[in-house]
Amino acid sequence: MTQAARWTQDGERSQEWLMRLMLWISLAAGRRAGRVVLHGIALYFTLFAPKAARASRDYLTRVLGRAPRWRERYRHVLCFASTIHDRVFLLTGRGAQLRVTVRGAEALHAALADGQGALLMGAHLGSFEVLRTMGRERGGLAVAMAMYEDNARKLNATLAVLAPEAQQDVIALGRMDAMLTVRDRLAAGCLVGLLADRSLADADACTRLPLLGADAAFPDGPWRLAAMLQRPVFFMAGLYLGGNRYEIRFEPLADLRATPRAERPAAMAAAQQAYVQAVERALRDSPYNWFNFYDFWQ
Secondary structure (H helix, E strand, O other): OOHHHHHHHHHHHHHHHHHHHHHHHHHHHOHHHHHHHHHHHHHHHHHHOHHHHHHHHHHHHHHHOOOOOHHHHHHHHHHHHHHHHHHHHHHOOOHHHOEEEEEOHHHHHHHOOOOOOOEEEEOOEEOHHHHHHHHHHHHOOOEEEEEOHHHHHHHHHHHHHHOHHHHHHEEEOOOOOHHHHHHHHHHOOOEEEEEOOOOOOOOOOEEEEEEOOEEEEEEOHHHHHHHHHOOEEEEEEEEEEEOOEEEEEEEEEEEOOOOOHHHHHHHHHHHHHHHHHHHHHHHHHOHHHEOOOOOOOO
16 A cells, blocks of 8 residues: 555544544634634644654655754644634635635636636645635636545545535546546536545556655546546645635646647646646745645655
8 A cells, every 4th residue: 555545544534533623613613713722733743643743844844945843843734734624614604704815717717718617636735625615606616526535435424514515526536437427527617626646556657756856756647537538727726824814826737628639648748747846836835735744755
């Protein structure tokens, strides 16, 4: 089993516990009171999650160019916990208290002018939930997430308690009809997001590309899917900026609508490289939003 798959299982358990606790506190006392408790939770994980702490130190050393201070390691965990906490409010229709700015929306709307959707390539970087919720509420955009459902089964069960309708926005990969479902959602004008930074199985084909000064493995599957669907592809991120502030950013990576079949492999390789570069820019801008708490450069 890959380290990414192990972290997926460990992270699923911790997120379920954290989500249930924050659900109880936040809905009873509000976001401000919930954030007071959140600081204690972040302190606990900073002190008593050694594997995640080692990965955090390694990552922060790469992105900051020096060994991180203890306060910076704590801030990294707090950023992660904050995005999970805010899911409570986003999924229960209380996201109005969050201040969200958007970068790159013009290019995205231009790509949707033909009435069909686009693929959004994200990472375990910031909050996808703020993108999905704000896209629906402020932009009138339907946003679905294509993911391996079994890897988030417990978390999805928790989210179903918060907002049962949110489960309709998940397209389960690994099923026979997954690609047809993605194709149909795109044809209906939906944005479909995939997380393209983490391989979940040893057999997954990957390409090693430089990120923060060293090569890391990025799965090829999302890009093969994009090549078959022939739709515009954008980088996406919902970056947490502290307090109640988020920034949603979109960057165009590729447009395969007129790409001949013979040229698609090269086009997708270029798009994957552009994606990794976009991830690195986001990390340089908001270094505490990286949520791969395992040895990503293994």
